[in-house]
Amino acid sequence: MSKIINYSEVLESKRLMVGVLSVSFLLSAGNAISGTIPAMEEAFSNISKANIETLTTIPTAGIMLGTVLSGVFSNYLGKKKSVLAGLIIALVGGVIPAFLPQYWPIFISRFLFGVGMGIFNPLSVSYITDLYVGDRQRSLLGYRNAVSNLGDTIMLFVAGILITFGWNITYLVFFALLIPIVLIILFVPKEFDNFDIRNSALDENGQISDSVSDVKPSTNxxxxxxxxxxxxxxxxxxxxxxxxxxxxxxxxxxxxxxxxxxxxxxxxxxxxxxxxxxxxxxxxxxxxxxxxxxxxxxxxxxxxxxxxxxxxxxxxxxxxxxxxxxxxxxxxxxxxxxxxxxxxxxxxxxxxxxxxxxxxxxxxxxxxxxxxxxxxxxxxxxxxxxxxxxxxxxxxxxxxxxxxxxx
Incomplete structure (x- = not known):
């Protein structure tokens, strides 16, 4: 029997909203290391400028692969574990250059970083749209953009400090991904993994069941x-x-x-x-x-x-x-x-x-x-x-x- 949760207490809680929005906190995290390119061009003088610049664009290829994998992860692991998996993959891929400052390890790690981003990015939206409707949903979609921009600002500021200690040290900024990891573990119940407010029953006491829909995902x-x-x-x-x-x-x-x-x-x-x-x-x-x-x-x-x-x-x-x-x-x-x-x-x-x-x-x-x-x-x-x-x-x-x- 599916677990019964209280709609008014859980879905209306600020803790859940903070947890859901935290997924979007570092959506633009990749921008933080753009300032390292000139230093890397000097450090890797045997590598062409175009190949160095590729390090800023290769995450996009990883994001596209991660986005395709996101649905697979979600189906087998559920939303919460999928988001955490994506964040952990992005964290590992993000910080590797700080410890292995060579071109090919950085290239691979940047791709891996993009894969992680691609896995949790779609879920940052579907969590909001599956849990909320109406004005609350639109409000949180707007806050999602605001939180993403705020995270971008903080990451750029911290990266600006770290780069003074060395271009590779700048990549330690991606340890900031620990923030959403912790908030999701603490504030987002696994019971919402398969919940869709548009396809769930609500009784007179405000109780809902975390129903697993038999409808397979599709598009149009x-x-x-x-x-x-x-x-x-x-x-x-x-x-x-x-x-x-x-x-x-x-x-x-x-x-x-x-x-x-x-x-x-x-x-x-x-x-x-x-x-x-x-x-x-x-x-x-x-x-x-x-x-x-x-x-x-x-x-x-x-x-x-x-x-x-x-x-x-x-x-x-x-x-x-x-x-x-x-x-x-x-x-x-x-x-x-x-x-x-x-x-x-x-x-x-x-x-x-x-x-x-x-x-x-x-x-x-x-x-x-x-x-x-x-x-x-x-x-x-x-x-x-x-x-x-x-x-x-x-x-x-x-x-x-x-x-x-x-x-």
Whole structure:
């Protein structure tokens, strides 16, 4: 007989919410070691610059493999053990370079780190969508983005301190993965491994059973459609990370350090958008994605014609804020279209589409540069902005046709 748990006491507990959100604390942890690349180029003088830079991108390949494995892990181990397995794999892969500072051990460990990230990343979403509904679900999806940005900030700060002791010592920052490991062990009951609030019974006393659904995970074209949207907007959003520094330098607005300084504020936009997402989504409702795609599109196009640093900073922050709203909004939309008992599979599909969008974005903008004979950074940013507006129009048509979407 399945164990009976109290809905009001457990699902409403702050401890469970902290535990669930902790899975997202280090989703952007890989960014923490970006500052070690110049030092590694010097340390590995016999290795090409391209191969050194590959150490920052190889985790993406690992993430894609880990994402595929996430469903397998979840089916055999359950959610809690799968998340812990992913975090432990990422922890081990993350810290190996601190003890084995040679190229190939680092290469393998970075791939292993990505595999671990890929295993627990989809579960950071499905835990929220399977345990909560309505305003609470949307609030936590927004907080998930805020927590991820906060974790990114802390990791970068700690890495900045560690790198003064040696580039390989910087990798000790990944011991921070112990934080979510401990919180999940303490705060997230295993009874929720197979629980889906959309497919569970609730009696008059607020009691629910941790039912194991007989419905096998599946997908549909609507999930794939959300994945394609995620892929395209991720690809377009990369116009700023890829081209903004070049725009600043080539237009003699400032230096590369100016762009880095501006980017350092992006995390604040991510935190604020995550915290405010629930309130904003209540205001714009089904138009949320449409409105903020327009916001990003207009901001990008304006950036390409702006030469004032304070205004550029404001526009980049507006873009980051818009992305911080669109991301959880599309995730909430994914909940609407995902089949019962399939959120982990659906999220895995989305993560793969996002990874593909990130990987192909440089080639996408290079293609447009070749088609129009214009390889300037400003042109690439304009292309990104214009296509965001196109995506907004397509989204407006979609929400008019599909009345089932709640956001």
């Amino acid at each position: 074209l609507k999930v794939i459609e959300v994945g394609v949207v995620f892929m395209v907007i991720t690809m377009l959003y990369n116009a700023i990370p890829l081209k903004f520094a070049s725009y600043i330098v080539t237009e003699h607005i400032g230096t590369a350090s100016t762009a880095t300084w501006i980017f350092s504020f992006l995390v604040l936009a991510g935190i604020f958008s995550g915290v405010l997402f629930e309130k904003i989504s209540k205001v714009f409702k089904r138009l949320t994605v449409f409105v903020f795609e327009i916001v990003i599109g207009v901001a990008y196009i304006t950036i390409a014609f702006t030469y004032n640093i304070p205004l550029l900073t404001a526009l980049v922050l507006i873009s980051g804020f818009g992305w911080g709203i669109i991301n959880p909004a599309l995730t909430a939309r994914l909940v609407d279209v995902s089949p019962i008992n399939s959120m982990n599979l659906s999220t895995s599909i989305i993560v793969i589409f996002i990874s593909v969008g990130s990987l192909i974005s440089p080639y996408f903008f290079a293609m447009f540069a070749g088609l129009f004979g214009n390889d300037s950074a400003a042109f690439a940013i304009v292309v990104g902005g214009a296509l965001y507006v196109v995506m907004a129009v397509l989204d407006f048509i979609k929400i008019k046709k599909n009345k089932e979407l709640s956001i």
